[in-house]
Amino acid sequence: MLFATKLTSLALLTISLFAIPGVSTAAPQKSVIVSYPDDTPNDVVQKAMDAIKKAGGTITHEYNLIKGFAAKAPAQVLVTVQAWGNDYHAVIEEDQIVNANN
Numbered sequence: 001m002l003f004a005t006k007l008t009s010l011a012l013l014t015i016s017l018f019a020i021p022g023v024s025t026a027a028p029q030k031s032v033i034v035s036y037p038d039d040t041p042n043d044v045v046q047k048a049m050d051a052i053k054k055a056g057g058t059i060t061h062e063y064n065l066i067k068g069f070a071a072k073a074p075a076q077v078l079v080t081v082q083a084w085g086n087d088y089h090a091v092i093e094e095d096q097i098v099n100a101n102n
Contacts, residue, residue: 035068
């Protein structure tokens with residue numbers, strides 16, 4: 001009987017973790033920079049940002065010198081954004097530290 005009670009408690013705890021806001025089994029997110037040529041329509045860029053937000057990602061920076069943005073997003077939505085951007089030659093690359101040496 002004690003074993004069954006502990007097993008039931010463990011099952012309830014496991015189920016309840018998925019019901020708590022903020023506890024999620026979402027896919028890991030990648031930090032990326034998404035850039036487009038200057039002549040890309042603004043609505044194409046906005047559509048990409050909206051898709052990332054809808055997929056649970058975040059836009060971490062919108063650039064002014066280039067047409068693009070930085071984001072943290074699930075890999076699957078980045079595949080979709082890349083496909084939408086093929087006509088406009090969108091570039092999606094992992095955000096990383098770059099060092100310049102003399």
